[in-house]
Amino acid sequence: MILTRRSARPGRAAAVVVASVTACVLAAMLSAQGPPPAATPQQGQAPAPSGQAGAFRSGIELVSLDVTVTDGAGRYVTDLNQADFSVFEDGVKQDIAFFTRTSLPLSLSLLVDSSTSMDEKMDTVRKAAGGFVARLRPEDRTQIVAFDSKVNVLVPFTSLHADLDRAIASLSARSSTALFNAVYIALKELKKSKAEKPDDLRREAIILLTDGQDTSSLLSFEEVLEQTKRSETAIYAIGLRAEDSDIGKGYSDAEFVLRQLTNQSGGRVFFPKAVAELAGIYDQIWQELSSQYLVAYSSRNPVRNGLWRRVSVRTDRPDTVSRTRLGYYAPSR
Numbered sequence: 001m002i003l004t005r006r007s008a009r010p011g012r013a014a015a016v017v018v019a020s021v022t023a024c025v026l027a028a029m030l031s032a033q034g035p036p037p038a039a040t041p042q043q044g045q046a047p048a049p050s051g052q053a054g055a056f057r058s059g060i061e062l063v064s065l066d067v068t069v070t071d072g073a074g075r076y077v078t079d080l081n082q083a084d085f086s087v088f089e090d091g092v093k094q095d096i097a098f099f100t101r102t103s104l105p106l107s108l109s110l111l112v113d114s115s116t117s118m119d120e121k122m123d124t125v126r127k128a129a130g131g132f133v134a135r136l137r138p139e140d141r142t143q144i145v146a147f148d149s150k151v152n153v154l155v156p157f158t159s160l161h162a163d164l165d166r167a168i169a170s171l172s173a174r175s176s177t178a179l180f181n182a183v184y185i186a187l188k189e190l191k192k193s194k195a196e197k198p199d200d201l202r203r204e205a206i207i208l209l210t211d212g213q214d215t216s217s218l219l220s221f222e223e224v225l226e227q228t229k230r231s232e233t234a235i236y237a238i239g240l241r242a243e244d245s246d247i248g249k250g251y252s253d254a255e256f257v258l259r260q261l262t263n264q265s266g267g268r269v270f271f272p273k274a275v276a277e278l279a280g281i282y283d284q285i286w287q288e289l290s291s292q293y294l295v296a297y298s299s300r301n302p303v304r305n306g307l308w309r310r311v312s313v314r315t316d317r318p319d320t321v322s323r324t325r326l327g328y329y330a331p332s333r
Contacts, residue, residue, distance in 0.1 A: 061298065061299075061331065062097060062098070062296040062297065062298055063089075063296065063297055063298075063299060063311070063328055064098075064232075064294060064295070064296040065087070065266075065294070065295045065296065065311065065313060065324045065325060066203055066234065066266065066292045066293070066294060066324060066325075067085070067292060067293045067294075067295050067313050067322055067323070067324045068266075068288055068291065068292050068293075068322070068323045068324070069293070069315055069320050069321070069322050069323075070320065070321050070323075071319055071320055071321075072319045072320075076287060076288065076291035077315075077317070077320055078101065078291050080101075080293065080315060080317065081099075082096055082099035082295075083316075084315050084316050084317055085099070085293070085295055085313060085314070085315055085316075085322075086313070086314045086315075086316070087295060087297050087311065087312075087313050088311070088312045088313075088314070089297075089299055089300070089301065089309050089310070089311050090301070090309055090310055092300055092301070094297040094298075094299065094300060095297060095298070095300075096295055096296070096297050097296050097297050097298055098294070098295070098296040099293065099294070099295055099296075100293070100294045101293055102294070103290050103292075104201060104202055104203050104294065105137070105139040105140055105141070105200075105202045105203070106136070106137075106140040106141070106142075106202060106203050106204075106205065106289060107140075107141050107142075107157065107190055107193055107194070107202045107203070107204045107205075108136075108140065108141070108142045108143070108204075108205050108206075108207060109142070109143050109145060109186040109189060109190060109205070109206045109207070109233075110129060110132070110133075110142060110143070110144050110145065110207050110209075111145045111147065111182050111183065111186055111206060111207065111208040111209065111210075112125060112129065112144070112145070112146050112147070112171055112209050113147060113148075113177060113179070113209055113210035113211055113212075113240075114146040114147060114148045114171055114172060114173050114174065115147075115148045115149075115173060115174070115175055115176055115177040115211075115212070115215075116148075116173055116174055116175060116176070117173075117177075117211050117212055118173045118211055118240075119173035121211065121240065121275045122171060122172065122173050124275045124276065124278055125171065125209065125275070125278065126168050126169060126171055127279070128278035128279045128281075128282050129144075129168045129171075129209075129282070130165060130168050130169075131279050131282060131283075132207075132282040132283075132285075132286060133161055133164045133165060133168065134161070135283075135286050136159075136161070136164075138159055139159070140159060141157040141158060141159055141193070141202075142157065142158065142159075142164055143155060143156050143157045143158070143186075143189060144164060144167040144168060145182060145185070145186055145189075146171055147177070147178050147179065147181065147182035148173070148174050148175035148176060148177065148178065149175040149176045149177075149178055149216045150175070150178065151178060151181050151182045151185050153185075153189065154167035154170060154171075155167040156189075157189075157193050175216075176215045176216040177210065177212055177213070177214055177215045177216060178214065178215075178216045178217045178218075179208075179210055179213070179214040179217065179257070180214050180217035180219045180220065180221060180223070180224045181217040181218060181219055182208075183206065183208065183224050183227075183228070183235070183261065184219050184223065184224050184227055186206050187206070187224075187227050187228065187231045187233055188227075190204050190206070190231070190232075190233050191231065194232070203234075203289060203292065204231075204232055204233040204234070205233060205234045205235070205236060205267070205285075205289060206233055206234075206235045206236065206267075207236045207237075207238075207282075207285060208235060208236065208237045208238065208258075208261075209237075209238045209240070209278075210237070210238070210239060210240065210254070210258075211239070211240035211241065212254055213253050213254035213257070214254075214257070221257055221260075224261070225260060225261065225264070228261055228264060228265050229264065229329070230329065231265070233265060234262075234265045234266045234267040234325070235261045235262050235265040235267040236262065236267045236268050236269075236270075236285050236288075237258040237261060237262050237267070237268075237269045237270070238269075238270045238271075238272065238278065238281055239254060239255060239258050239269065239270070239271045240272065240275060241271070255271070263326070264325070264326055265325060266323060266324045266325035266326070268285070268288065268323075270284075295313065295324075299330075301330070303330065304330060304331045304332060304333055305330055305332065306329055306330055306331070306332030307329070307330050308327055308328075308329055308330075309327050309328055309329070309330055310326060310327040311324070311325065311326065311327050311328065312326075
């Protein structure tokens with residue numbers, strides 16, 4: 001899929017989506033997944049009796065949240081239990097139905113800006129992206145997407161490191177920047193991948209690397225933001241700038257776009273001062289994806305009106321900060 005044309009300037013919409021999944025899928029996947037070697041067994045949770053399987057299959061709708069918790073020094077907190085969390089929807093406390101510290105498999109889309117302005121940075125970009133791929137586990141699935149004036153899926157979702165490495169090695173810089181097109185297509189690709197394997201519960205993320213504003217997309221920022229709100233994907237963005245550049249209005253627009261997409265999807269944005277910081281940033285993203293909790297609840301609000309519902313998560317441990325998606329659209333029927 002290729003989209004080309006100059007986009008409208010970004011607006012200032014603000015919203016985000018939280019995944020709704022059926023309890024049957026969530027329960028099946030959590031029972032099938034064992035904790036990673038570093039994980040601590042959950043406390044205060046008895047396994048569900050086998051007689052509850054029929055209730056799971058009844059199709060109860062859950063809102064699932066990938067939650068990142070950090071302490072005052074920005075370190076990831078990974079030893080919390082279900083009792084430490086409180087979830088609120090539109091200010092009303094919810095009952096947590098599922099909780100796990102298990103590190104779920106990942107579906108990742110690595111988006112790399114390959115426009116002309118990236119030419120001198122491309123060697124470092126290839127090395128940093130290759131280092132990230134080397135950390136992926138056999139159960140993780142990743143695609144590589146390069147974007148200039150066109151969007152090119154260099155390799156579809158795969159667990160084969162050799163294929164991913166070849167795609168990264170082929171990255172080269174040319175033409176203009178269709179950033180909105182790239183994010184939109186990546187979201188669609190992740191949605192398609194999930195539809196093909198609906199029982200395969202995974203954390204979904206886009207890791208976006210770019211050095212400037214959109215200059216040639218068919219889609220507008222508002223359209224991409226809306227797609228983000230209706231997705232289940234966290235966006236992590238790395239905004240590169242020329243090390244000796246002045247930050248003008250163009251970069252202000254680009255920074256606004258990256259902050260909006262990441263904040264509303266529950267991800268994170270980085271603005272390194274030098275391209276040499278890339279490897280460390282990819283490492284931070286990997287650490288975060290490996291340190292998240294999965295918290296799920298069935299909304300106390302039965303109204304199916306399709307309206308936005310705001311969600312927040314708190315922990316009882318002092319001096320910690322929780323981050324997740326900011327809300328979701330209620331079912332409409």
